Amino acid sequence: MxxxxxxxxxxxxxxxxxxxxxxxxxxxxxxxxxxxxxxxxxxxxxxxxxxxxxxxxxxxxxxxxxxxxxxxxxxxxxxxxxxxxxxxxxxxxxxxxxxxxxxxxxxxxxxxxxxxxxxxxxxxxxxxxxxxxxxxxxxxxxxxxxxxxxxxxxxxxxxxxxxxxxxxxxxxLGVRRPVDPGAGIFAREFDAVLFDLDGTLVDSTASVVKSWRRFAEHFDVSLEALHANHGQPARTLISLLLPAERHTDALAHVTDLEVTDAAGLAPVRGAAAFFTSVPAERRAIVTSGSVPIASARLAAAGLPVPEVFVTVDDVARGKPDPEPFLLAAERLGVDPGRCLVVEDAPAGIAAARAAGCAVLALTGTTAEEELTADLVVDGLDAVRLEVAASGALRLLPA
CATH class of the missing domain: 3.40.50.300 (P-loop containing nucleotide triphosphate hydrolases)
Structure with a gap:
């Protein structure tokens, strides 16, 4: 029994x-x-x-x-x-x-x-x-x-x-989502790993919800519209919800809310060990957040800022456009087709797919049926990385 x-x-x-x-x-x-x-x-x-x-x-x-x-x-x-x-x-x-x-x-x-x-x-x-x-x-x-x-x-x-x-x-509680050891992603080799930040490295989902709820109350906008567009840049959401003359004030307001609420945030399960297992010169963070928000959340979770750190301020078109992941691969000097992307949101997965990257998705933010990735796990402790004899990175079941 x-x-x-x-x-x-x-x-x-x-x-x-x-x-x-x-x-x-x-x-x-x-x-x-x-x-x-x-x-x-x-x-x-x-x-x-x-x-x-x-x-x-x-x-x-x-x-x-x-x-x-x-x-x-x-x-x-x-x-x-x-x-x-x-x-x-x-x-x-x-x-x-x-x-x-x-x-x-x-x-x-x-x-x-x-x-x-x-x-x-x-x-x-x-x-x-x-x-x-x-x-x-x-x-x-x-x-x-x-x-x-x-x-x-x-x-x-x-x-x-x-x-x-x-x-x-x-x-x-020890009730884990099974990982298929025969998944095709385990047979591939990668030159770099590109990480989303929110819900992927830092468990900021509740903080994001709280901050945008307060934003919605302040500006009298629809929470449903916010939830439907998770993973997109704040400036994109604001452009959908408010007239142009209010965009600057609204962006400053939500930035202040999110930076303030970052205190006390923790890493996602297994994220710290998985992130630091990637050689520093072969990893990047690609986030839809701004530098102040992303930096505050990384600091709260105790994670190092990588040399390649792509934020919404670096691109003209954010996720689901592939530009953020393409830029990260370019800065690392690698082919996007040999990059593994770690994501938790449909917009980010769509962007990674469009960039030609393989995708490892995490549950915890979005319904599993919306995570159309090469592999879906319930924590980054379910998998691990090793350096193959060729020098490439390989993903393995933990």
Missing amino acids: PDPLAVVVAGPAGSGKSTLGRALARTLRAPLVDLDSVTTALLDALPLDALGGHWLTSPHAGLIRDGRYAALRATAADALSTAGRVVVVAPFTAELSGGEEWRALVAALAPAEPHVVLVDGDPAVLASRRSARGAPRDTHRPDTAPVAPRVPAITVDAELSTAQQLARVLPA
Whole structure:
């Protein structure tokens, strides 16, 4: 039998933890045990005078919480003992502090070692979601401070879509996308590797979404139009959304938002080791971002700036036009047809294809069916590079 698996999905109200928990349960084929499903209907059915007010603000709120979580632990323990795996969803505010409540949860889920997934995000966004869903209990919910977990946790941003969140959580749980060792790309040789930046080397997807959401709110433009054009230069997006007289101010505004939000960004899974495994004179970064944004994100992720660094400021036509990749190959002194491009977005893949390059695509930003690459992986730790006897670079399964 496989080892028992317990995934604990935590987060404040409005973070989307229940949605992610349900998606994880489906993917892992595990029973879902949600605190609201286990206890809320019963509590809502009790008369207010029996509790001294709504159960969230009752004088007995502490005892009610103890009872709710006791019921949750017992239900989760039953599910785990019968199915061998379980996904448990609740705020788990006290549990994340690592004290007595955490020890009680660990004991209930034994012998599985719980994997904690924390979903969190901008408090203003979470408040807006709670207001939009109109759940009666949210009108009684007290304000709570953001949780800084004291137990190991996989943290995902509430700004990401459920699919984007899954793409980060599943590999962390050891559930990996299989790599076909017979893929044709493994038989090819390359002279250089050209890397996209956002979503490829730096996990900036949530930061990009957050910055452009704030941009959209400030300039009153459509978020749907922004999402449909991921991977294109900011100046291109702005030209599609705003009149010409506002372009300069809009570009400065979004640049400031993205540079400010770059602090704390991390590398994509496996990106640091893969990037530094390429000889310095044979690698380049090709990004649709500007120098200030790209430099801030590289610095935050602790990645070195390569000698060949093509940004939107270097080209007349950005992705999906092939010009950025052709320019990078030219600066490296190599044939584009002997370049491997690492990308995460359809616009970048289209640009690489048009330049004659082979393409390795990463999940995490775009739906897999849109990644028409030579190989698709869920992290750069799924592959590795070696220098062949000929001196060329070869891609291999990890």
